[in-house]
Amino acid sequence: MSEHTTPLSPSFEVLAVMRMSPLMEPLLRAQFTVHDRLHESDPAAFEAVAPRIRGLVASGESKVGAALMDRLPALEIISVMGVGYDGIDVAAAKARGVVVTHTPDVLNDDVADLALALMLAGSRQIVAADRYIRDGKWPGGPMPLARKLSGSRLGVVGMGRIGQAIARRAQAFDMPVAYHTRQPKPDLPYPHVASLVELAANSDVLVVITPGGAATRHLINAEVLAALGPQGLLVNVARGSVVDETALIEALESGALGGAALDVFADEPNVPERLRALPQVVLTPHIGSATRSTREAMAGLAVENLRAKAAGGAVVTAVVTAVPECR
Numbered sequence: 001m002s003e004h005t006t007p008l009s010p011s012f013e014v015l016a017v018m019r020m021s022p023l024m025e026p027l028l029r030a031q032f033t034v035h036d037r038l039h040e041s042d043p044a045a046f047e048a049v050a051p052r053i054r055g056l057v058a059s060g061e062s063k064v065g066a067a068l069m070d071r072l073p074a075l076e077i078i079s080v081m082g083v084g085y086d087g088i089d090v091a092a093a094k095a096r097g098v099v100v101t102h103t104p105d106v107l108n109d110d111v112a113d114l115a116l117a118l119m120l121a122g123s124r125q126i127v128a129a130d131r132y133i134r135d136g137k138w139p140g141g142p143m144p145l146a147r148k149l150s151g152s153r154l155g156v157v158g159m160g161r162i163g164q165a166i167a168r169r170a171q172a173f174d175m176p177v178a179y180h181t182r183q184p185k186p187d188l189p190y191p192h193v194a195s196l197v198e199l200a201a202n203s204d205v206l207v208v209i210t211p212g213g214a215a216t217r218h219l220i221n222a223e224v225l226a227a228l229g230p231q232g233l234l235v236n237v238a239r240g241s242v243v244d245e246t247a248l249i250e251a252l253e254s255g256a257l258g259g260a261a262l263d264v265f266a267d268e269p270n271v272p273e274r275l276r277a278l279p280q281v282v283l284t285p286h287i288g289s290a291t292r293s294t295r296e297a298m299a300g301l302a303v304e305n306l307r308a309k310a311a312g313g314a315v316v317t318a319v320v321t322a323v324p325e326c327r
């Protein structure tokens with residue numbers, strides 16, 4: 001799609017605060033007049049178009065606060081391409097009559113697959129094993145023995161759409177599953193553990209898959225890490241903010257925690273040198289949903305939410321994927 005093709009709804013102007021992917025950009029430009037991060041690149045030009053902007057598109061990692069919304073008096077919708085929306089000030093949006101939408105469910109499989117991959121990589125030392133061969137160490141003898149994953153106890157922190165997909169996969173590895181959430185889910189076949197420290201103490205692997213934001217900030221603290229213990233593996237596919245990263249590094253350095261496999265970090269894309277230096281840590285750059293088919297589905301849903309709003313807001317998907325606070 002050329003940038004010069006007239007979009008279907010040219011009067012619906014959209015500010016992209018995220019770096020648009022090659023999947024997302026043509027979909028957006030086919031529908032709307034799109035301003036690509038203009039608020040950052042050209043503040044004067046942004047001032048001129050800001051009163052006309054009705055839609056904003058963001059990623060799960062974007063930060064959108066009241067100050068930006070104040071500059072967009074015609075804003076109607078913030079469409080997040082991602083399920084997590086902890087970077088969006090939803091209260092400020094609601095106060096201005098702006099609906100926030102997201103893209104739940106379509107990414108459950110990918111994030112759960114990555115959680116299992118990290119559990120396997122962290123326990124079986126897959127990354128270190130690859131490096132062992134490349135570094136020419138194999139002729140000198142075998143690698144140190146690793147930890148068995150099958151049959152080990154899994155604690156899931158957060159048992160929503162993705163947590164349940166992780167638990168189902170873990171059952172194929174004969175892993176007893178228990179979970180911690182604020183509210184027990186009586187329909188699920190796994191025991192609920194009201195105390196997070198108790199769950200950690202009785203788990204070999206603890207997977208974190210809650211939302212980010214103030215309510216879960218540093219839920220995984222030094223006490224939880226100590227309870228997980230010197231043989232324990234922490235897997236975080238939620239948000240970096242959920243884990244006290246300094247406490248995590250100290251626990252790994254001291255041996256109080258066995259290992260960690262992390263897809264998310266406190267200050268992305270910056271990962272502390274102390275964490276990168278630890279051999280018992282596996283690191284991935286926030287790739288939970290990063291497959292072509294899933295990102296296509298997410299981009300399609302994010303654009304569909306904008307399109308529904310441009311058409312008057314009556315289309316069902318916009319209602320379905322509004323964040324709970326905006327329903």
Ligand code: NAP
Pocket residue numbers: 083084085104105107111157158159160161162163180181182183184209210211212215216219237238239263264286287288289
């Ligand atoms: P969801 O269906 O809303 O599930 C969230 C779960 O977390 C619920 O079981 C909820 O139960 C629990 N929870 C919320 N606050 C909690 C707290 N303070 N303490 C303990 N448990 C708490 O969300 P989802 O679709 O599974 O997505 C979860 C999160 O995964 C997203 O918000 C996002 O941050 C992250 N994510 C990461 C990636 C990635 O690329 N790594 C990709 C997608 C999503 P209660 O309400 O009963 O506590």
Ligand code: 8YV
Pocket residue numbers: 058059060061081082083084085107286288289
């Ligand atoms: C993506 C995510 O990194 O859905 C989320 O909450 O963290 C991931 O799927 C991101 O949002 C893609 O825009």
